[in-house]
Amino acid sequence: xxxxxxxxxxxxxxxxxxxxxxxxxxxxxxxxxxxxxxxxxxxxxxxxxxxxxxxxxxxxxxxxxxxxxxxxxxxxxxxxxxxxxxxxxxxxxxxxxxxxxxxxxxxxxxxxxxxxxxxxxxxxxxxxxxxxxxxxxxxxxxxxxxxxxxxxxxxxxxxxxxxxxxxxxxxxxxxxxxxxxxxxxxxxxxxxxxxxxxxxxxxxxxxxxxxxxxxxxxxxxxxxxxxxxxxxxxxxxxxxxxxxxxxxxxxxxxxxxxxxxxxxxxxxxxxxxxxxxxxxxx
Numbered sequence: 001x002x003x004x005x006x007x008x009x010x011x012x013x014x015x016x017x018x019x020x021x022x023x024x025x026x027x028x029x030x031x032x033x034x035x036x037x038x039x040x041x042x043x044x045x046x047x048x049x050x051x052x053x054x055x056x057x058x059x060x061x062x063x064x065x066x067x068x069x070x071x072x073x074x075x076x077x078x079x080x081x082x083x084x085x086x087x088x089x090x091x092x093x094x095x096x097x098x099x100x101x102x103x104x105x106x107x108x109x110x111x112x113x114x115x116x117x118x119x120x121x122x123x124x125x126x127x128x129x130x131x132x133x134x135x136x137x138x139x140x141x142x143x144x145x146x147x148x149x150x151x152x153x154x155x156x157x158x159x160x161x162x163x164x165x166x167x168x169x170x171x172x173x174x175x176x177x178x179x180x181x182x183x184x185x186x187x188x189x190x191x192x193x194x195x196x197x198x199x200x201x202x203x204x205x206x207x208x209x210x211x212x213x214x215x216x217x218x219x220x221x222x223x224x225x226x227x228x229x230x231x232x233x234x235x236x237x238x239x240x241x242x243x244x245x246x247x248x249x250x251x252x253x254x255x256x257x258x259x260x261x262x263x264x265x266x267x268x269x270x271x272x273x274x275x276x277x278x279x280x281x282x
Contacts, residue, residue: 003081004035007079007082010041010079021237028089029137031082033137035083039080039083042063046104047104047108053109067080070084090136099125099129106126113182115182122180128155128162131157132154141230150226153223157223159223160245164248166181167252168252174196179196191204201258206257220246223242233282236282243275243277
């Protein structure tokens with residue numbers, strides 16, 4: 001299969017909000033972000049789907065070597081072969097790919113987080129750096145190097161997305177014996193680890209999730225405040241993502257934070273509608 005066709009299939013099959021956010025991009029940027037998304041999905045799937053931690057580490061080590069091959073001009077995997085065309089034109093830093101793999105590797109050994117400081121490091125690697133690379137691909141409105149403030153916005157927005165994912169996936173993660181909610185915040189709200197693992201919906205749990213919701217909402221606001229007005233048009237895919245994810249966050253809250261026994265999702269049609277509306281008004 002052609003490398004770009006492989007990446008397109010990977011992105012479309014996921015049903016992710018990412019897919020809807022870059023449908024309106026020019027072809028060169030759309031191919032680049034689709035290839036980058038496919039890379040992220042590949043390494044994330046290692047952490048999520050490989051039950052043998054030793055085998056998962058070996059696979060992630062292969063991906064580290066593959067990133068080195070990518071920057072040496074010898075990529076082997078379809079995702080990195082497609083990415084090879086984007087490295088130079090969009091000035092994608094090699095270190096960013098290593099940090100993303102670092103984030104996935106944290107999932108293999110860390111299934112509890114003592115406090116938000118520890119969780120924030122994971123979010124930076126797994127999502128903040130992803131946001132920065134995406135912003136480089138989206139570019140700047142004036143066709144100049146991407147502004148540092150825009151990269152800060154993208155990193156912060158990535159954090160907001162990851163916080164939303166953590167809220168949405170509490171039950172699903174617990175069934176994998178993972179709890180991303182900081183341990184000190186559980187204790188502060190009178191929620192035990194056993195409550196989460198057993199899926200016990202209590203008033204204390206709802207208060208804990210409201211606390212998580214408020215943090216995520218603040219983080220979206222902080223991110224959007226950092227985006228230079230001159231770059232809003234170029235960075236519309238991120239704004240599309242933000243609109244979709246914020247709608248998801250509000251849906252979860254309106255449903256009473258029933259994240260222990262279900263996974264809230266927006267329909268593809270609603271995502272497409274939000275994407276189109278945000279694209280034409282941003």
